[in-house]
Amino acid sequence: MKSMEIRILFDNKKEDIRYVVGWGVSYLVNGDILFDAGENEEMLFHNMRLMDIRPDQIKKIVISHEHWDHVGGLWRLITGNPGVPVYICPGFSREFKDRIISSGANAIEVGPFTEIDRNIYTSGEIQGSCRYGRIPEQVLILRSKKGISVVTGCAHNGIADILKSINERMPGPIHLVLGGFHTLDMSASVVGSVIKRFQQMGVGKVAPTHCTGDEAIRLFKEFYGADFVEAVVGKTIHV
Numbered sequence: 001m002k003s004m005e006i007r008i009l010f011d012n013k014k015e016d017i018r019y020v021v022g023w024g025v026s027y028l029v030n031g032d033i034l035f036d037a038g039e040n041e042e043m044l045f046h047n048m049r050l051m052d053i054r055p056d057q058i059k060k061i062v063i064s065h066e067h068w069d070h071v072g073g074l075w076r077l078i079t080g081n082p083g084v085p086v087y088i089c090p091g092f093s094r095e096f097k098d099r100i101i102s103s104g105a106n107a108i109e110v111g112p113f114t115e116i117d118r119n120i121y122t123s124g125e126i127q128g129s130c131r132y133g134r135i136p137e138q139v140l141i142l143r144s145k146k147g148i149s150v151v152t153g154c155a156h157n158g159i160a161d162i163l164k165s166i167n168e169r170m171p172g173p174i175h176l177v178l179g180g181f182h183t184l185d186m187s188a189s190v191v192g193s194v195i196k197r198f199q200q201m202g203v204g205k206v207a208p209t210h211c212t213g214d215e216a217i218r219l220f221k222e223f224y225g226a227d228f229v230e231a232v233v234g235k236t237i238h239v
Contacts, residue, residue, distance in 0.1 A: 001119065001145045004030050006178065006237045009047050010038035010073075011209050014233040019047050021233055024069030025179060025210050027151055032059040033117060035140050036153050037073035044073035047233055055080035060116060061105075062087045064153025065137040066096045078105040087116055089125040091136030110138060113169055119143040123166060126157050139179075141166060142239055147204070148172055149239040152179035154211050159183070160197040167201055174203045176239050178231055180210035191216045195223045207231035 010026035024039035031053075038044040048055070055077050061084055064070055078084060082104040088097065090109045100107040110116075112124035121141040139162060140151040148170060155162055159181040163174060177198070183191050198206065207229035208217050221228040229237060 001143070003146065004119075004142050004144045004149070004239050006142075006149075006151065006239065007031075007051065007053075008231055008233050008235045008237070009034075009051070009053070010036075010044050011231065011233050013209070013231075015230075016050075016234050018050055019233040022069075023210070024072060025153060026070075026073065027178070028053065028058075029120065029140070029142065029151070030117075032057055033120060034058045034061045034077070035151050036064050036070040037061070037077060039069040039072040041073040041076040045076065051234065058084065060085050060087065062116065062122060062138070062140055063092075064139065065089070065135055065156070066092050067135075067154070070153050071096075075099070075103055078103040081105075087114075087122055087138075089136040089138050091125055091134075113141075121170075123162070126162060126165075139166075141170065143170070143172075144175070144239050146239055147175035149176040149178065150174065152177070152181065154180040155182045160194050160201075163198070163201055163203065174201060176205040176207060176229065176237070177203055178207040178209070178229070178237065181208050181212040181216065183208075183216040184211045184213035186213075186216065188215065188219060191219050195220060199223075205229050207237065 007028040020043045022039045026038040027035045085106045110122045123139045135156045142149040205227045209231045
């Protein structure tokens, strides 16, 4: 089983002053699978140019959920890459699905734990709700020689619950969890309980970003120490 790489194209922190940052995320897996498209096409494409990533090298796109800060660069990516498959949740809005199709892409509604590439899966639409109501969302799951890595957009429906459901379906060590954990407004004690569940499930490394929130990120860093991964724009993470 081969190792994989995840490049951080867009997020709210950077390792080089030349990159631009903002709200939202975009990650490139193995050079040709894009997970989410950031908040803004100009910002995303600026970072892609600096990283020598061409739109036409992206062969598949996975959208975690249809909030603006995860789809900002999607339409320009589709225009520059006609026919590209875009993996979406069945519960996404009709308007969003129709726009993908009218923009020239192939909208593919995912089922639970669908393999979209060799050893790369989508969780399928995650069932549940949060204080914002029901938000259809999916996460990306990579299976490599280091174990399972989970890439999230926002994890609105509870990051620990999502990991538990993945572990039940795909037993094995969780090497890394990367992305937004949606703990931004949680108290330190609640974040602590989330971290405890991570440790009980044997999560080896964490790379929290985006809607995790600065205070929660600090707590994860404190608990995980050397196993905390700084996920900043421009960085490549090997899993």
